[in-house]
Amino acid sequence: MDTTDTRPTTDIDIDTVVIGAGQAGLATGYHLQRRGIPFVILDAATRVGDNWRRQWDSLRLYSPAHVDGLPGLPFPAPRWTFPGKDAVGDYLETYTRTFALPVRLETRVQALDADGEGYVVTTDRGRFTCRNVVVCTGTFGRTGSVPEIAAGLDPAILQLHSSEYRRPSQINDGPVLVVGASHSGTDIAYELAELHPTILAGRDCGEIPPRLGSPVFRVVFPVLLFAWRHVLTRRTPMGRREMDHVRHHGGPMLRVKRRDLLARGVERTTSRVEEVRDGRPVVDGTPREVSTVVWATGFRQVFDWIRLPILGDDGWPREMRGVVADAPGLFFCGLSFQYAFSSMILPGVGRDAAYVADRVAERSRRLGKATPSLPTAA
Structure with missing residues (x-):
C-alpha cells in the first residue's frame, strides 16, 4: 500500500510530526512506527526522494552500498558499489512503500509554534497540533x-x-x-x-x-x-x-x-x-x-520558521544528539555531526533516528495516551 498522501489537509491532531521525508525523516518514522507512536511525515516535494534526484547528475554516494541501507531494508545494489543519486531517491521511495510510512507530500511547513506542552505546525495545507516535532530537513532545509x-x-x-x-x-x-x-x-x-x-x-x-x-x-x-x-x-x-x-x-x-x-x-x-x-x-x-x-561555499542554516528561541549564535540549533533541552518535545534528526562524523552519511542516520525516536516515545508515554494515527491513503 502506498501511504503517501497529497490530498488537502484540514486541522489535524497527531502525537508526533516529522518534518522532511529524506533519509533522516524516513528512518525516524521507521523507529517511531516500531515504538507504537502515531506520527505523520510532511514534505514539500511531489515525490519521495526528489531532494536526491535534484543533485548533480554524476553524484554518487561516498559510502559503499552494503552500509547505505536504512533500518530494516538493505540497499539493493552490489556490496562494494557506490549508488548514484537517482538510485538513492528511488530507494527512499521504496522504503516508504515497504514500511507503509505515512508521508504527506506537497505539504510545505510554514511555521512551528509552541502550544502549551505541545506544538502547532502550520503548513500550506492546514495545521497540525502535536506533542512532539522532529525536524529532519537537514542539508536540504538550508539555503545556499x-x-x-x-x-x-x-x-x-x-x-x-x-x-x-x-x-x-x-x-x-x-x-x-x-x-x-x-x-x-x-x-x-x-x-x-x-x-x-x-x-x-x-x-x-x-x-x-x-x-x-x-x-x-x-x-x-x-x-x-x-x-x-x-x-x-x-x-x-x-x-x-x-x-x-x-x-x-x-x-x-x-x-x-x-x-x-x-x-x-x-x-x-x-x-x-x-x-x-x-x-x-x-x-x-x-x-x-x-x-x-x-x-561550492556550503549552506547557511535557515530555521526562521521555527518561532522558538532554540538557535545558537552560529545559527545551529542548541541540541545534543537531536534533543533540544530548551524546548521539550522538539527534536532534530539529520544534522551534520548530530552525534558523530557518521551523522552526515547514510550509515549514521539510523542510529541517530533510533535515539531520537526513543526520546519521543519516552515523552509520549510520560504525557499519557497517544493521539490516534492518521488514516493512510488508499
Missing part, C-alpha cells in the same frame, strides 16, 4: 551560502551555487572558477576541468587517501567507519574539533583526490576569493577572466 562579493561580478558571468549545478552543459564557454574545496567543490571542479580551464579556490579540507572501492579502501573502510561512528563524536575532544571544522568549513575530499585535480589540469589555490575588481573575481591578487563561477 554565497558571499556578498557575488553581487559585484559582471552580469555576463554565470553564477551557480553548487546546489544548482547539474551538469557541464549548464556552464558558459570559457574558464570556470569553483569557490570552495570540500568534497562537492572538488568533485565539480574535476568534472568541469575535462571541458573547461578550471580554477579551484578555497582552503584545503584534507582528503581520505584510499581510492573509493579500491582493495586498500575495502580493508581500511571498516576502521574508518568505526572511527566515524565511535571516535569522532561530540563526546570526545577530537570529535568536537572535527565537528567545528565540518560544520563551518566543510568535509574532506572523498572521491576526488589532490592528484586527480593536478592530473586534469585544475589550477588550485588555497587563498580565499574576497574581492571583485572591474567585475572580475580576484584570485591570488589578480582579477581573473572567467565565464562562470560555481559557489
Whole structure:
C-alpha cells in the first residue's frame, strides 16, 4: 500500500510530526512506527526522494552500498558499489512503500509554534497540533551560502551555487572558477576541468587517501567507519574539533583526490576569493577572466520558521544528539555531526533516528495516551 498522501489537509491532531521525508525523516518514522507512536511525515516535494534526484547528475554516494541501507531494508545494489543519486531517491521511495510510512507530500511547513506542552505546525495545507516535532530537513532545509562579493561580478558571468549545478552543459564557454574545496567543490571542479580551464579556490579540507572501492579502501573502510561512528563524536575532544571544522568549513575530499585535480589540469589555490575588481573575481591578487563561477561555499542554516528561541549564535540549533533541552518535545534528526562524523552519511542516520525516536516515545508515554494515527491513503 502506498501511504503517501497529497490530498488537502484540514486541522489535524497527531502525537508526533516529522518534518522532511529524506533519509533522516524516513528512518525516524521507521523507529517511531516500531515504538507504537502515531506520527505523520510532511514534505514539500511531489515525490519521495526528489531532494536526491535534484543533485548533480554524476553524484554518487561516498559510502559503499552494503552500509547505505536504512533500518530494516538493505540497499539493493552490489556490496562494494557506490549508488548514484537517482538510485538513492528511488530507494527512499521504496522504503516508504515497504514500511507503509505515512508521508504527506506537497505539504510545505510554514511555521512551528509552541502550544502549551505541545506544538502547532502550520503548513500550506492546514495545521497540525502535536506533542512532539522532529525536524529532519537537514542539508536540504538550508539555503545556499554565497558571499556578498557575488553581487559585484559582471552580469555576463554565470553564477551557480553548487546546489544548482547539474551538469557541464549548464556552464558558459570559457574558464570556470569553483569557490570552495570540500568534497562537492572538488568533485565539480574535476568534472568541469575535462571541458573547461578550471580554477579551484578555497582552503584545503584534507582528503581520505584510499581510492573509493579500491582493495586498500575495502580493508581500511571498516576502521574508518568505526572511527566515524565511535571516535569522532561530540563526546570526545577530537570529535568536537572535527565537528567545528565540518560544520563551518566543510568535509574532506572523498572521491576526488589532490592528484586527480593536478592530473586534469585544475589550477588550485588555497587563498580565499574576497574581492571583485572591474567585475572580475580576484584570485591570488589578480582579477581573473572567467565565464562562470560555481559557489561550492556550503549552506547557511535557515530555521526562521521555527518561532522558538532554540538557535545558537552560529545559527545551529542548541541540541545534543537531536534533543533540544530548551524546548521539550522538539527534536532534530539529520544534522551534520548530530552525534558523530557518521551523522552526515547514510550509515549514521539510523542510529541517530533510533535515539531520537526513543526520546519521543519516552515523552509520549510520560504525557499519557497517544493521539490516534492518521488514516493512510488508499
